[in-house]
Amino acid sequence: MENKKEKKIELFKILPFILTAVVIILDQVTKCLVVKYIPQSTSYPLIAYYSWFDGFLQIVHVRNTGAAFSMGYAWPSVVRQIMLILIPVIVIAIIIRICLKSNDLTVLQRWCVCGIIGGGVGNIIDRIFRFKTGVVDFIDMPWFGLHQFDNTPILKFLSMDRWPTFNVGDAFVVVCGVTLIISFIIVYAKQSKQEKAKKAKEEKK
Numbered sequence: 208m209e210n211k212k213e214k215k216i217e218l219f220k221i222l223p224f225i226l227t228a229v230v231i232i233l234d235q236v237t238k239c240l241v242v243k244y245i246p247q248s249t250s251y252p253l254i255a256y257y258s259w260f261d262g263f264l265q266i267v268h269v270r271n272t273g274a275a276f277s278m279g280y281a282w283p284s285v286v287r288q289i290m291l292i293l294i295p296v297i298v299i300a301i302i303i304r305i306c307l308k309s310n311d312l313t314v315l316q317r318w319c320v321c322g323i324i325g326g327g328v329g330n331i332i333d334r335i336f337r338f339k340t341g342v343v344d345f346i347d348m349p350w351f352g353l354h355q356f357d358n359t360p361i362l363k364f365l366s367m368d369r370w371p372t373f374n375v376g377d378a379f380v381v382v383c384g385v386t387l388i389i390s391f392i393i394v395y396a397k398q399s400k401q402e403k404a405k406k407a408k409e410e411k412k
Contacts, residue, residue, distance in 0.1 A: 219314070220307055223321040230325025234376040235332060238343040241268050245345070264348055269372050270341035292334050299327050316390050322383035329376030344372040 245268040272287070282290065306312065306320050333342040350370040373381075 220317065223306075223314075223317040224324075225321075226318055227321045227325040227328070230322055230376065230379045231329050231332070234326065234329030234374060234379075237345070237375050238329075238333065241266065241343055241345045264346075266345050267347040267372055269344050270337075271344050271372075272339075272341035288338070292331060292338075295327060295331055295334075299324055299331070313390065313394065316387060316394075319383040319387035319390065322379045323387070326376035326378070326380035326383070329374070342374070344374050344377070346374060346378065347372050 245266060247268050247270065249268060273282070273291070302320065302324060306317060306324075312320070330342050337343065348370050
């Protein structure tokens with residue numbers, strides 16, 4: 208019985224890494240297709256519903272030699288190797304270890320963490336094998352910037368017309384990251400509610 212229980216626990220922890228593999232494969236396959244069929248710095252409109260939505264979603268072949276939003280692109284080569292390859296590899300290794308050792312994460316949280324790992328590894332592969340040319344980004348979407356009543360931007364970052372170009376790995380990191388945060392908030396709220404109910408029962412006694 209104990210062996211079966213241990214095997215179930217191991218499967219519970221290992222199974223979500225299927226998502227990691229799927230994300231890495233999707234990320235790399237889509238990047239290879241973009242590199243092969245779309246010349247760099249050119250775009251291909253994917254969806255055009257009406258004239259005012261023309262170019263809503265575009266495939267744009269661009270390269271990013273820095274981190275998110277091109278931060279660190281001008282750093283010296285050695286610094287970029289440390290900051291964009293070595294440190295992320297160490298962080299991901301730590302996250303994988305925690306994910307395998309911890310018994311506190313829920314099923315949803317484990318799948319989210321594995322999705323984030325997949326997206327991170329996908330970009331690390333680019334940073335290793337496309338170090339000089341940069342990570343392949345290709346998904347280009349509009350960003351409806353936030354403005355005040357006089358049409359002046361609230362924040363410069365929020366007033367941009369289009370979101371910085373990203374890839375499949377980035378998309379999974381963001382979506383899984385947001386879902387993970389929401390999940391932690393829900394779990395924390397439930398635990399707080401249970402603790403309050405427990406204290407209320409104890410006070411009645």
